[in-house]
Every structure is written in C-alpha cells, then in structure tokens.
Amino acid sequence: MDIAEFLFPNDTHPHWTLMIVIYPYITGLVAGAFIVSSTYHVFKVEALKPVARFSLIFAFAFFAFATAPLLTHLGHPERALNMLFTPNFSGPSMMAGFGYIYLTYGLLLIFEILFVYRIPMIEMLENKNTPKWRVLIYKILTLGSRDKSPDSYHMDHKVAVFLGGLGIPLASMLHGYVGFIFGGVKAVSWWFTPLMPVIFLLSASVSGIAGIILLYVLIKKWTKTHLDMMTVRALVKLLWTFLIFDFVLEMLEIGVHAYGGTEHWHHIHELLSGPLFYTFWIGQVLILTAIPFVVLGFLTLLKFSDRVVLTLGMISSLMLVFQVLFMRWNVVVGGQILAKSERGFLEYHPLWFEKEGILTTIIILSAPFIFLWILGKIFPLWNDDDNYEIKHQNDHFDNKIHIKHEKNDLIDTKSIN
Amino acid sequence: MRHIVKSLLIVLGIVATIFLGRHFLTPDSWGKYGHYRADYIDEEANRSINYGENDSCLKCHSEVVDMLKHGEHKTLSCEVCHSPLSEHIADGKKIGSMKVPTGNEIDKTCLNCHQKNVAGRPHKFPMIDKNEHYKMLEIRADHNCNQCHTVHYPKENINKAKSLSRNLREAVDNEAK
Numbered sequence A: 001m002d003i004a005e006f007l008f009p010n011d012t013h014p015h016w017t018l019m020i021v022i023y024p025y026i027t028g029l030v031a032g033a034f035i036v037s038s039t040y041h042v043f044k045v046e047a048l049k050p051v052a053r054f055s056l057i058f059a060f061a062f063f064a065f066a067t068a069p070l071l072t073h074l075g076h077p078e079r080a081l082n083m084l085f086t087p088n089f090s091g092p093s094m095m096a097g098f099g100y101i102y103l104t105y106g107l108l109l110i111f112e113i114l115f116v117y118r119i120p121m122i123e124m125l126e127n128k129n130t131p132k133w134r135v136l137i138y139k140i141l142t143l144g145s146r147d148k149s150p151d152s153y154h155m156d157h158k159v160a161v162f163l164g165g166l167g168i169p170l171a172s173m174l175h176g177y178v179g180f181i182f183g184g185v186k187a188v189s190w191w192f193t194p195l196m197p198v199i200f201l202l203s204a205s206v207s208g209i210a211g212i213i214l215l216y217v218l219i220k221k222w223t224k225t226h227l228d229m230m231t232v233r234a235l236v237k238l239l240w241t242f243l244i245f246d247f248v249l250e251m252l253e254i255g256v257h258a259y260g261g262t263e264h265w266h267h268i269h270e271l272l273s274g275p276l277f278y279t280f281w282i283g284q285v286l287i288l289t290a291i292p293f294v295v296l297g298f299l300t301l302l303k304f305s306d307r308v309v310l311t312l313g314m315i316s317s318l319m320l321v322f323q324v325l326f327m328r329w330n331v332v333v334g335g336q337i338l339a340k341s342e343r344g345f346l347e348y349h350p351l352w353f354e355k356e357g358i359l360t361t362i363i364i365l366s367a368p369f370i371f372l373w374i375l376g377k378i379f380p381l382w383n384d385d386d387n388y389e390i391k392h393q394n395d396h397f398d399n400k401i402h403i404k405h406e407k408n409d410l411i412d413t414k415s416i417n
Numbered sequence B: 001m002r003h004i005v006k007s008l009l010i011v012l013g014i015v016a017t018i019f020l021g022r023h024f025l026t027p028d029s030w031g032k033y034g035h036y037r038a039d040y041i042d043e044e045a046n047r048s049i050n051y052g053e054n055d056s057c058l059k060c061h062s063e064v065v066d067m068l069k070h071g072e073h074k075t076l077s078c079e080v081c082h083s084p085l086s087e088h089i090a091d092g093k094k095i096g097s098m099k100v101p102t103g104n105e106i107d108k109t110c111l112n113c114h115q116k117n118v119a120g121r122p123h124k125f126p127m128i129d130k131n132e133h134y135k136m137l138e139i140r141a142d143h144n145c146n147q148c149h150t151v152h153y154p155k156e157n158i159n160k161a162k163s164l165s166r167n168l169r170e171a172v173d174n175e176a177k
Helices: A018-041 A046-063 A068-074 A077-085 A094-126 A132-141 A150-183 A195-223 A229-260 A265-273 A277-301 A306-337 A358-378 A386-416 B002-025 B039-045 B053-058 B062-070 B104-114 B130-136 B156-176
Strands: none
Touching (some): A018 A046, A018 A068, A018 A195, A018 A229, A018 A306, A018 A358, A046 A094, A046 A195, A046 A229, A068 A077, A068 A358, A077 A094, A094 A132, A094 A150, A094 B002, A132 A358, A150 A306, A150 B002, A229 A265, A229 A306, A265 A277, B053 B062
C-alpha cells in the first residue's frame, strides 16, 4: 500500500523527545553494570574481580541520573510524586510501577555498596592522612561502626552476596520493565511485542558491559595503573555472549513482524525502509552490530595478543555503546513517528538549544561521569585493599584452626582425665 | 554486627517515611468520586472566564465583526489573533488595550496557520511558503501579508483588484470593437 502522507491534525509531532531516548539508555547502563558486578559477587567469576567494585559504583553513578531525563521532560518534576502516591492500579499507571522498582533497586544498590565498602571505609577513616571531609562522610556511611573483626567481614560478605543475588532479578526487572513500558503500548505497532522487555534487557547488558570495558581500560591507561588482561578478556567474552542473544532477538522481532504480516506491517516496513533506513539498517545493524559481532566473535574464539584484544575490544565496546543508543532512538522515535493514520510519518528533528534538545541531552549524559569521578574520590574504585581481604581471610582461617585446636585440646584433656 | 541492625532500621525508616509522605501529601478529597481529586471539579468550575467569543466583540466593534463574517476568516475567533477578552474588558469596562499585531508580527500571526510545513492541514487549506509566494508574485521581501490581504477579509482587496482589472480589460476590449 502506498503511503499517502496523510496525518491527523492532532498527531503532527512526537511528544517523547530525546529525553525519552536517553532514559532507557541510562537505565540500561545501570542494569548492565550491575550484572557485571554480580557475576563476580554472586557467581564468583574471579576474572571479573578487578571491576566488581567499579561496576557497582558505575551502576550507582548512572542510577542517580536515570530519572533526570524523565523529570526534565515532565517540566514539573515534583509532580512525579503524585504518580507514586496515588497510582492507578486498575488503569495504566505504568510509570508508577517503574518508580517503585527504581526506588527498591536504588535502596538495594546503596546498601550493597555500603556493605562492600564498609571495612575499606573504616580503614580510611582510621587513616590519619584521610582529609576531614572524607572522614565525616565515612563516619556517616559506616553508620558509626568500627567493627573490623573477621566475623563482621564475613557477615558483610554474606549480606553483599545476598543483596547481589537479589539485585540480579531486580536489575533485570528494572530494565525489563522499561521495555515493558514500550512493549505494552497497544497503539504503536513497532513497540507492541512481548519481545520488547527481553530485547531491552539484553541490549542493556550489552551497553553496561561495553561501558565497563571502555571506562576500565581508559581509566587504567589514563592513571597508568595495572590493567588486568584476564578481566578484559572475560569481559569481551561476556559482551559477545550478550550481544549474540541481543542481536538474534532484535532480528527475530523484525522477522515476527514481517512473517506475521498484520495490517500494521506495511507501515513498519515503510518505516524501516524510509525514515529509519539509515539509523536502523545502516547505523544500528550493519555498522554498529555486525562489525563488533564479528570482531568480538574472533576475539573470543581465536587466540590473539593482549594488544589486539585491547585495541579491538575497545573499538567494539565503543561501537556497541553507540549501537544501544541508536537502538533506543530507533525504538523511541521510530515508534512515535508512525502516524496514527497508518498512512504516513511524523517528523522529529531535535534542536540544539530547546528545553529537551541536544545540549540538554549532552549535559544529562555527562552528569553520571562527573558524579562517578566524585564517587571515585569517596569510594576507591579498584580493589586496592585486596591485601586486607586476603589478610582477613587468613585470619579467619587461622581462627578456625585455632578453635579446632582448642576443641582437640579439650577432648584430649577429657580423654586423659 | 550493630551496623546490620542499623541498616535494617534505616530501611524501615525509609519505608515509614514513604507511607507517612503518602498520608500527608495525598489530597483530602482524593478518591471521593473516582481516581482523581474531587475538589478539582469545583476549582475548574469556579475559574474566571477569559475568552468572550465574537459576540462580545460585536457589541463595540460591529463593523470589524461584520467584515469578518463575509470573508474566509468567518469561522475564526477574534481572540485567536488578538488577546483574550479578560485582558481588555472587566465588568463591562475597558481595562487595557487589545493586542494588535503590526509589522512582522502580522506575518508570524498569519503563518501560525498558513506556514507550508505545518503538518496535518486539510487538503484545500492555503499553505504558504512566504519566500516562494513573494518571488512568484514579484513582491519585495520586506513586505507584510496585510499589505495585500486585509486580515479580517483576506481576499477583499484581491477580489476587488481582480474585478477591477477584468472590468478594465472588458472596457478596453469593448473600445477596440
């Protein structure tokens, strides 16, 4: 069917701007980074240990700004509370659901960080070289605790593992729910598919892991500190794994639309071959997915030197970080420019200086990096206190042996008596 | 292990704060009739009226409203291009001047509806690209729309000019015969 460019008079421009493009993008980075952290904390993948703490702080830095685009878009940020206080469960209170999951996940993330960092914070608190402002912060964040005993260390560890374990379904829900927000919109045929939450979740993991690789390598190169190639290789493998599922499902979604061939297909077909041709097929699929897909595949399956893995891994990660941004654009803007008449397309050209324009987007996307830098001043991003961990594990081990000896002694004395 | 107990207490505190916040910040009349604030109905009903519609203008400006009724803009409300009545009249007395677009404001006002790239207009609606339009008619770029189109009766002068030139042509033709 020909597209006649017929638009309804009340359907002339998209209402969800660049802000709603970067909202799932930032939330995705949070979920992806948390998955990296939990892969070490819960599943004990030792190779990821060097980035386990960093990815937690990374997740928190982005978490803090996940709702910034939403609140900017809302115009009256305080009205977000109305939705949370008086949700309409019998009707479409989709965003209230997001609010609850976001708050719960936020609490979990904050406490996970506090438990992982409690003993290092006490150590820094007791160190005389620590500046006063940080001492004050540590006093608050350690909740007045000075307990560094091996028992408390192991208890913290258990709590962190528990929170990490609970965090995996919550992080998945957080981002799956973002996909659900789009996938549940019946009126937009480009979004209305049960695959949407899954695709969002997988692309979130891709962007999170790629973001961690990029920042890990960049920060380590910048500060000229030790870069663990085992970690980079493990992250590259993890990235490829998630990319496989992400890419396959994204293509399957198009396949389902095309083969299903509902009355909406002609419109989606025109969308993909018209307004979205360059951003979807050329940008997202051909350049930003196919190339990293092949490169990461080779890096995972064949043996290459550290230099090659580092260079190609970095380039692929950079491309994938943009791939996910392109995906968010194609979903959010693509779905909205489908005219409700199904006979044409709306137009959306973000401006540099409008309220929700390109400049605002750049500011909101840079904010988490600045916040990460500030957090890095408070929470050491890298496991520099490993010695402490090993020392305490040994202490604990010694204690157990000691207790055993005591018991044996007791038995011995008893038997003697 | 006291820090674990403290952490749990903090979480409980946060949850309690949320419920307290919900208790205090939810409007009293919420949910009286349905999923909305019942007071809102009265508040909306008691809002002062801003717009008076064309009949209010007719009382003093009958000549302009009469002109409007005969032209293409007959369905337009005066207050679309001028200000709301409430800025001009209160309790039957004039309290301020009505906004009258002049110069380039005129063009902006016209193009609010007639700009060519405004999407979703009916098929026969006259949509104008100002540059193209002026070029085609060989008009200087610094001219404004109202120099040809009477704003209250857009085709008045155009139609007069057309009939004038037709009459002239006929007269010349008759003369030639």
